[in-house]
Amino acid sequence: MTDSFSTDAVLLRRIEYGDYDLIVTYFTRSMGRISVIAKNAKKSVRRFAGALDPFIAMNIECSLPKRKGSLPVLNSVDIENPFANIRTSTAKTGYASYWIEIINSWMDDGKPDVAIYDLIFHVLESLNSGKIPVEVLSVIFQIRFMGISGFTPNLMGCGQCGKSLDEIRQHKVIFDLAAGRLICDRCSGVNNFPKNGCEINEIVLKYALPEQTSLSLNCLNNVSSRGISVSKGTLKQLSWMSNTDIRCAERLKFSRTAVKEGEHLLEGFIPCHIGRSMKSLNFLHQIRKADLAI
Ligand SMILES: [Zn+2]
Structure with a gap:
């Protein structure tokens, strides 16, 4: 049995843990949301050298915990896309933070959803490139996130009487x-x-x-x-x-x-x-x- 795993991941958030370590939460492609411990990441700037900033997409390699109830240990990261332009813009950071918070709030630990992973990766990539107006991108992300998650409201008719949008006379x-x-x-x-x-x-x-x-x-x-x-x-x-x-x-x-x-x-x-x-x-x-x- 292997005692480690690797997966593509987008960094959702990190919190300090003790004097030296960070607990990092990722949305991963193959395992859904997971939290891992990055030992000495706080103490040594070289340990993960700028790879633990929000929104970065990377491949992570971790050791499985030795004890039940402990977190996997982050061994190495290989940055796939740093999305550096997002963090240099206040507006882009604001939008990306909102999308990431939606993911972090809604997705369950350990339940993969490849369609949601591909969606967040895609919109972060578009946000980083700056080719699409950020407000448009945000609407696209939200409506598609709801669709994949299965809670899109019916926007094509009255939810009470069932009358279709075309039959409703008011503008x-x-x-x-x-x-x-x-x-x-x-x-x-x-x-x-x-x-x-x-x-x-x-x-x-x-x-x-x-x-x-x-x-x-x-x-x-x-x-x-x-x-x-x-x-x-x-x-x-x-x-x-x-x-x-x-x-x-x-x-x-x-x-x-x-x-x-x-x-x-x-x-x-x-x-x-x-x-x-x-x-x-x-x-x-x-x-x-x-x-x-x-
Ligand atoms: Zn009605």
């Missing part, structure tokens, strides 16, 4: 963040919904399915108390981004409104669905406020 439709579905004007009762959004407390109680109630309340407590008004055109573009080849999606020109509305919807819904607020998202919002976008 904008309310997306109920907590329940994770669209609500047409007729189902919502037009008078209850201000044009640019709505207080969601009542909607949640009215429309949430029993199994969604705890999530809804979690969402209400932690993240947001509003529904979001989204153009039908944006909803169609999001569905398209989710299903088409990723390289085609990156090449298409999206309207500014679609990107802004898409960001607003996805950055509201994903923390709701994951069930916690995200520090990196607050950071990203601060960056946008300070107008540091690329």
Whole structure:
């Protein structure tokens, strides 16, 4: 039986452990999320020489733990792509941190998901190259992440009456963040919904399915108390981004409104669905406020 393993990995985070060591969490291609101990990494700068920075993609080689309950020991790293341009830009760092936090929050330890691995590698590569506008890339990452993970909400019709997007007559439709579905004007009762959004407390109680109630309340407590008004055109573009080849999606020109509305919807819904607020998202919002976008 072999007592070591190697795998491709993207670094998610690292924390100090004692005076000398670091505990490093990776999202790996063949083993899902894992944490390993990097001995002497803190004490000796040469030990892993700049290879333990966030977002770096590398091949790692580790020894299996000798005792049950201990972490594998990181022996060596071979950098595949340092993605160095990400760390020199505040805006790029903000977006990459948010994507990495989604992965770290949602993926289980030891459960591989090659499609998610390939997705995060691809978007980090595109972010690093700077060829695709970062906001577009973020929308593409989020909608595809949800698709692969199996929690894409139905964006093509009312979640209450089933009316399709084309049959809904109004230009904008309310997306109920907590329940994770669209609500047409007729189902919502037009008078209850201000044009640019709505207080969601009542909607949640009215429309949430029993199994969604705890999530809804979690969402209400932690993240947001509003529904979001989204153009039908944006909803169609999001569905398209989710299903088409990723390289085609990156090449298409999206309207500014679609990107802004898409960001607003996805950055509201994903923390709701994951069930916690995200520090990196607050950071990203601060960056946008300070107008540091690329
Ligand atoms: Zn309806």
